[in-house]
Each structure stands twice: as C-alpha cells, then as structure tokens.
Amino acid sequence: MQIDQLKFDENGLIPAIIQDATTGDVLMLGYMNHESLTKTMEANETWFYSRSRQTLWNKGETSGNKQSVQKITFDCDADSLLIQVDPQGPACHTGEDSCFYRTLYANNPNERNVIHTLTQKINERRRNPIDGSYTTYLFNEGIDKVLKKVGEETSEVIIGAKNNDKQEVVWEISDLTYHTLVLMEILGVSINDIKKELYGRHIQKEGNQRE
Amino acid sequence: MQIDQLKFDENGLIPAIIQDATTGDVLMLGYMNHESLTKTMEANETWFYSRSRQTLWNKGETSGNKQSVQKITFDCDADSLLIQVDPQGPACHTGEDSCFYRTLYANNPNERNVIHTLTQKINERRRNPIDGSYTTYLFNEGIDKVLKKVGEETSEVIIGAKNNDKQEVVWEISDLTYHTLVLMEILGVSINDIKKELYGRHIQKEGNQRE
Numbered sequence: 258m259q260i261d262q263l264k265f266d267e268n269g270l271i272p273a274i275i276q277d278a279t280t281g282d283v284l285m286l287g288y289m290n291h292e293s294l295t296k297t298m299e300a301n302e303t304w305f306y307s308r309s310r311q312t313l314w315n316k317g318e319t320s321g322n323k324q325s326v327q328k329i330t331f332d333c334d335a336d337s338l339l340i341q342v343d344p345q346g347p348a349c350h351t352g353e354d355s356c357f358y359r360t361l362y363a364n365n366p367n368e369r370n371v372i373h374t375l376t377q378k379i380n381e382r383r384r385n386p387i388d389g390s391y392t393t394y395l396f397n398e399g400i401d402k403v404l405k406k407v408g409e410e411t412s413e414v415i416i417g418a419k420n421n422d423k424q425e426v427v428w429e430i431s432d433l434t435y436h437t438l439v440l441m442e443i444l445g446v447s448i449n450d451i452k453k454e455l456y457g458r459h460i461q462k463e464g465n466q467r468e
Numbered sequence: 469m470q471i472d473q474l475k476f477d478e479n480g481l482i483p484a485i486i487q488d489a490t491t492g493d494v495l496m497l498g499y500m501n502h503e504s505l506t507k508t509m510e511a512n513e514t515w516f517y518s519r520s521r522q523t524l525w526n527k528g529e530t531s532g533n534k535q536s537v538q539k540i541t542f543d544c545d546a547d548s549l550l551i552q553v554d555p556q557g558p559a560c561h562t563g564e565d566s567c568f569y570r571t572l573y574a575n576n577p578n579e580r581n582v583i584h585t586l587t588q589k590i591n592e593r594r595r596n597p598i599d600g601s602y603t604t605y606l607f608n609e610g611i612d613k614v615l616k617k618v619g620e621e622t623s624e625v626i627i628g629a630k631n632n633d634k635q636e637v638v639w640e641i642s643d644l645t646y647h648t649l650v651l652m653e654i655l656g657v658s659i660n661d662i663k664k665e666l667y668g669r670h671i672q673k674e675g676n677q678r679e
Contacts, residue, residue, distance in 0.1 A: 260572075263572075272483055272497060274485050274494055274497060276492075276494055278580060279580060280492070280580075281491070281492025281493070281580055281581070282492070283485055283487055283494065283550050285543065286483060286485060286543060286548040298572075298573050301575065325575075326573070326575060327574075327575045328571065328573065328574045328575060329571070329572040329573040329574075330568040330569065330570055330571050330572060331568065331570055331572050332496065332497060332560075332567035332568050332570075333560050333561065333562055333564075333567045333569070333570075334567075337497040338572070339494050339568040349543075349544050350544065351544055353544075356543035356544045356545075357541040357542065357543050357550040358541065358544075359541055359542055359544075360539065360540070360541050361471075361474075361509075361540040361541060361542050361549070362509050362537070362539065362540040363538075363539045363540075364512065364536075364537060364538045364539060368660070368663040368664055368666070368667035368671070369489060369490060369491075369492055369663070370492070371663045371666045371667045371670070371671055372663070372666070374671055375666060375670050375671065378670065378671075400629060400630075404625075404626045404629055404630070407622060407625060407626065408622060408623075408626060411618060411619060411622040412619075414615075414618060414648075414651070415615045415618065415619060418611060418615055418651060418655060419611075419615070421655075423655055423656060423657060426651075426652075426655055426657055427657055427661045427662060427665050428665065430648060430652070430657070430662055431662055431665040431666050431669065433648075434662065434666065435666065435670070437625075437641060437644075440625070440629060440637075441637075441641070444629060444632075444634055444637055445634065446634060446637055446638055446641070449579070450638045451638060451641055451642055451645065452579040452580070452582045452583070453579055454638050454639065454642040455579070455582045455583070455586060455642050455645065455646065456579035456582045458642065458646075459582070459586050459589065459646070460579070460582055460585055460586065460589075
C-alpha cells in the first residue's frame with residue numbers, strides 16, 4: 258500500500274485516530290494531508306495539518322510531548338488512519354493524557370485498563386507512602402513478605418479451584434495479580450516485559466510447540 | 469454537556485471513533501449527525517449517518533453485528549466523539565473484527581492485546597485439540613495437572629525473585645500467567661471477571677484501606 262492509494266477528502270485531508278500503543282487509550286483525532294503523513298513516516302513521529310491555522314504542525318514540537326509512531330493502519334474504505342504511538346507526554350493541550358476526557362454518556366464503568374491503572378497506583382504508593390495503606394505496609398515489610406503472599410494467594414487459587422468455587426477463584430486470582438504487581442514494582446519488571454515475553458512465546462512464533 | 473454544545477461540521481456531522489470497550493481495539497470511524505447521535509444514546513446502540521447514501525443507518529441492523537454503547541466521550545474541541553462499545557460481531561463489512569486491518573507502516577510488533585489474544589488461542593485449542601500441543605496436553609491431563617503447574621510456576625517466581633534475577637522473574641511470571649489463563653478457561657472465569665474484581669476493589673473504591 259502506498260500513500261497515494263489512500264482517499265484524502267476534498268480538502269486533501271484524512272482523519273488520523275491517535276492511540277496509545279501500550280494502554281490502548283484513544284488520545285486524539287487529528288487530520289493529515291499527503292505531506293504531513295509522509296513526514297510522519299519519515300520522522301517516525303506525528304505531523305498533522307491544522308485546519309484552523311492551515312499549516313503543518315509537529316505534535317510536541319513546542320511542548321515536548323512528541324508521539325513516536327509504532328504502527329499505522331488504514332480502514333476498509335482507505336479514508337481514515339489509525340496511528341499507534343508511544344506518547345512522550347499528554348496528548349491534550351489541557352494537560353490531560355487524552356483529549357477525550359469529558360463524558361457525554363456513560364452506561365458502565367470502564368475497567369479495561371485496570372491493570373495499568375493499578376500498576377500506576379502501586380508505583381505512586383511506593384513513591385508516596387501512606388500510613389494505614391496495605392500497599393505501603395507491603396513495601397515496608399519488603400520482598401520476603403510479598404513473596405509469602407504470592408505463595409499464599411496461589412494456594413488459595415488452588416483450594417478455590419478444587420472447591421469448584423468460581424467466585425472464590427476470581428477473588429484469589431485478583432489477589433494473586435495484585436501481589437504479583439507489587440512484586441514486579443519491587444523488582445523493576447514492567448507489564449510490557451511480561452507482554453513482550455508472552456507475545457514472543459505464544460503469538461509471534463506461530464506453530465510453537467507449546468501451543 | 470448537551471448534544472447541542474458539540475460542534476458538528478458544515479454538513480452537520482461529527483466523526484465518531486468506535487472502540488471495543490473490553491480490548492481497546494479501535495473498530496471503525498463513522499460519522500453521526502444530531503439525529504443519529506440522539507438515537508444512539510436513546511437506543512444504547514450505534515446509529516450513523518452514511519455520507520454516500522445520505523441516510524441514517526443502525527450498525528448491525530442487517531448483519532446482526534450491533535454495538536452496545538458503554539460510554540461516549542468528546543474531545544477538547546468538542547468536534548469528535550469516542551464511543552466505547554461491546555461489539556456483538558465484526559465491525560467491518562469484510563468480516564474483520566476491525567475496519568483497520570491493513571497496515572501502512574509498522575515499527576514494532578504490537579503486544580498490547582496479548583492477554584486477550586492468548587486467551588482466544590487457549591479457548592480455540594480447547595475446542596480444537598491438536599496432537600503435540602502443550603495446551604491440548606494440559607486440557608487432557610485435567611485441572612489437577614494445571615493446578616500443580618500453577619503451584620510450580622509460583623515457586624519458580626519466588627526462587628527467581630530471591631535470586632534477584634529479573635529475566636528469570638519475567639520468564640516465570642509469564643509461565644504463571646499462561647497456566648492461570650488455562651485454569652480460568654477450565655473454570656469458566658474470564659479476564660473481565662478479574663478486571664471487574666480488581667476495578668471494584670482498587671480503583672472504584674477510592675480511599676479503600678487496601679491501598
């Protein structure tokens with residue numbers, strides 16, 4: 258696929274959805290013309306066309322909040338782009354991570370990113386201990402205590418499973434997940450380290466014997 | 469915020485990014501006018517305006533692949549929407565889950581959704597056993613074997629952590645994650661069950677003692 262085969266609109270523009278490659282959060286919707294898309298692919302960072310100022314702009318040029326491009330896909334009509342990026346700061350000029358920070362309508366709470374959010378809370382609690390916080394207690398006790406809890410929660414997963422108690426298993430796997438995230442914080446292991454390992458092992462290597 | 473405060477363009481349209489509320493995948497970019505957005509919020513399923521046919525259309529009306537609306541947010545300029553949905557089938561008329569299935573440019577492999585993808589592979593392997601597959605072997609051996617592996621992998625996480633061997637910990641947590649996902653498949657526990665539990669426990673209840 259070449260850029261020339263994309264369908265730019267009557268103003269020579271194509272909408273580009275900008276998504277955080279790690280969290281999946283949609284950060285902003287921008288517009289690109291042929292030139293800014295070319296620059297985006299060459300520089301490996303996002304360049305847009307400002308409809309109000311009628312000029313190209315490089316996201317983060319003044320703020321420093323650049324967006325490193327990981328992947329660009331286009332839709333079935335070839336008239337819109339999805340650009341996955343690693344953001345080096347907030348996408349929005351208001352300082353919010355995403356421009357889509359205001360809610361028009363909500364049906365259910367969104368727990369999609371709970372693991373990332375929980376990881377951030379654990380990291381925050383490590384940097385700013387709080388009296389009476391269980392996470393602070395774990396950091397104070399140290400790695401042996403956390404490892405004891407990891408072992409204990411695993412035993413409880415096994416017991417719950419042998420009791421065929423689905424709700425108990427959900428509870429205990431959640432407990433195991435939380436304590437494993439605390440362990441990862443202590444050891445400097447990131448969620449992406451685990452995802453990369455699983456990706457390389459199970460997804461990328463098709464026909465892997467393990468599958 | 470009222471619909472009237474949104475900025476519809478000169479044709480009375482606003483672009484709407486459709487995102488899977490669970491996986492975070494961006495599914496399509498559609499356009500809505502005041503009427504289709506109102507219908508979307510009333511019916512709790514997506515209604516768009518077709519620019520080519522100049523008519524409203526209800527996503528999934530003929531295909532059955534409706535999109536239940538979970539949340540609608542709007543951006544800082546109030547001129548684009550992000551709609552998080554539970555899709556009841558593929559978003560794309562080609563049968564692909566997402567309209568953005570073709571790649572223009574790729575820098576890094578995307579492992580963001582590896583847990584969801586791996587869960588699907590495990591489920592697929594349960595429905596379609598393959599000789600020589602490790603996952604098939606685990607399903608054939610049954611839950612006691614899987615629980616033994618969960619215990620074993622946890623022990624290996626503990627040993628790796630005590631050795632302060634980061635790469636070993638990444639490897640063993642990945643192993644633990646994989647075997648826990650196999651256990652969840654057997655017990656009918658979904659990733660969303662765990663996410664909901666963690667969300668309710670750690671994120672929703674601000675000031676929770678555990679934090």
